[in-house]
Amino acid sequence: MNKRPRTPLLTLGGIALVAAAATACTTDAGTGSTTTESKSFGFSGDSLTVKADSADLELRAADVQGLQVERKVSGTKVGGDITPEWRLEGSTLTLSLDCTGISVNCKAAYTVKVPRDVAITAENDKGLIKATGFTADFAARSGDSDVRLSELSGARLDLESHDGDIKGDGISAKSVTVTSRNGDTDLGLASVPDLADIRSRDGDIALHLPDAAYAVDTTAKKGDITVDVTKDDTSDHAVNVHTRNGDVVVGRTS
Secondary structure (H helix, E strand, O other), X not given: OOOOOOOOOOOHHHHHXXXXXXXXXXXXXXXXXXXXXXXXEOOOOOEEEEEEEOOEEEEEEEOOOOEEEEEEEEEEEEOOOEEEEEEEEOOEEEEEEEEOOEEEEEEEEEEEEEEOOOEEEEEEOOOOEEEEOOOOOEEEEEOOOOEEEEOOOOOEEEEEEOOOOEEEEEEOOOEEEEEEEEOOEEEEEOOOOOEEEXXXXXXXXXXXXXXXXXXXXXXXXXXXXXXXXXXXXXXXXEEEEEEEEOOEEEEEOO
């Protein structure tokens, strides 16, 4: 099933424009280079918002004081600039990459180590969000890239994706909410949730649950539905899974 509408190829003139735009984020004539830097930020709050722009973001729960950030920036420039930025203002950490002029393979990746009991809100419009190990609430807002999560045990997990896939394993949240426009969702829960509410406009949804009885509500206007858990409409554990264009699988955690 074709779930993701793609922009059709343009005419020859349009293709030339696309090619020019693609090379607008590259490097000095010759080979590119990669620079790795680290920085620590003093932070003692119980919640943190991390905003990344045009860079991949990995969040790691760790036994650290404050925040420890590593960034890898690569690219070469010809008549332009490759400008990464990192700054902490209050409880908001901003990480970005700005490429101007003609730059080649201009990209950045940030790895942020955060105390494991800090509640996280991660926002990234054009880059991967990856997170593991947190014991407090976790939220993610993704634009055009994927979200990958593992071993999250906070009480709440709240995810939104515009055009990217969502995948998570070892999730122990009591409340799981997911809203996706155009992408697949695949979540494996390690403990029985009170609420799992997953909604997609165009994407497959797979939800894997521990053995228990659930009040299950599913719809798929254009797709197949498979439910392989014990259903009980009187259960205190509500599972709502809805997609317009995609398949639904509600099964058991292996």
